[in-house]
Amino acid sequence: MRSQALFFLSALMVVGLMTWGLSIVSSVIQKSRSVSVPAPKCGLATLCTADQFPVHVSSGAADIVGPKICFNGKIIMSHVLNNVGLGLNIVVVNISSGSVESSTVLNMKNGAEKDILQRLNSIKPGMMVLVASFGDVTLKMSDEIREAFVGMGSSLVSSLKYRDNWVFVGRGVTGDKSLFEKRSVNDAKTNVYDTYPAVAEVAGCFPKD
Numbered sequence: 001m002r003s004q005a006l007f008f009l010s011a012l013m014v015v016g017l018m019t020w021g022l023s024i025v026s027s028v029i030q031k032s033r034s035v036s037v038p039a040p041k042c043g044l045a046t047l048c049t050a051d052q053f054p055v056h057v058s059s060g061a062a063d064i065v066g067p068k069i070c071f072n073g074k075i076i077m078s079h080v081l082n083n084v085g086l087g088l089n090i091v092v093v094n095i096s097s098g099s100v101e102s103s104t105v106l107n108m109k110n111g112a113e114k115d116i117l118q119r120l121n122s123i124k125p126g127m128m129v130l131v132a133s134f135g136d137v138t139l140k141m142s143d144e145i146r147e148a149f150v151g152m153g154s155s156l157v158s159s160l161k162y163r164d165n166w167v168f169v170g171r172g173v174t175g176d177k178s179l180f181e182k183r184s185v186n187d188a189k190t191n192v193y194d195t196y197p198a199v200a201e202v203a204g205c206f207p208k209d
C-alpha cells in the first residue's frame with residue numbers, strides 16, 4: 001500500500017515538473033519569436049524579401065481626403081502630413097540606396113503643361129516613381145505627359161479620363177510595364193461618392209531590379 005502511494009506521488013511530481021518545464025520552454029519560444037520576427041511594413045499582409053521594397057499607394061477620396069504614399073515602412077505623403085494636394089502626388093526614390101529624393105504635387109488644373117512635363121522628364125532613368133491622384137488629374141494631361149508615364153511603365157494612363165482615380169508605381173524611363181497600377185473609373189452607376197469613383201489602391205513588394 002505504501003509503495004503504491006509513493007509511486008503515485010512521484011508520478012504526480014514528474015507530470016507536474018514536465019508541465020512546468022514545458023511552459024518555460026514555450027514562453028521562451030514565444031519571446032524569441034516576438035523579438036526576431038519583424039512585422040510587414042506599409043500595412044502589407046506579407047513580408048517583402050531583401051530585394052524588394054514594401055509599397056502602398058492610395059488615391060484621394062473624391063476631392064476631400066488626400067492620397068497616401070507609403071514607401072519601405074514610412075508614410076512619405078498623406079493628408080495627415082499635410083503635404084498632398086489636388087493633382088498628381090509623386091514620390092521619387094533612388095532605388096539603389098532606397099533614399100527618397102523628392103515628393104511633389106503636380107497641379108493638373110492650374111499648372112502649366114510645359115512645367116509639368118519638364119518635372120516628369122527630369123526624373124532620372126531607373127529612379128522609382130510612386131504616383132497617386134487627388135481629384136481630377138486629366139485637365140492638363142497632354143499626350144506628352146501621358147507618354148512620360150508610359151515610359152515609366154504605366155499601361156492605364158493612356159485611357160485615364162475625367163475624375164478617374166489612379167495609382168501607379170514605376171521606374172523612370174525604363175519602358176518596362178509595371179504591375180503596380182490601379183485605376184478606379186468615374187462612372188455615375190458605380191461611383192461610391194456621388195460624382196467620384198472609389199479610392200484606387202495598390203500595395204505589394206516592388207522589385208529592386
Ligand SMILES: *[C@@H]1O[C@H](CO)[C@@H](O)[C@H](O)[C@H]1NC(C)=O
Binds near residue numbers: 094
Ligand atoms: C543612387 O544612389 C546610389 C547609391 O547611394 C548612388 O551611387 C547614385 O548616384 C544615386 N543615383 C542617382 C541618380 O542619384
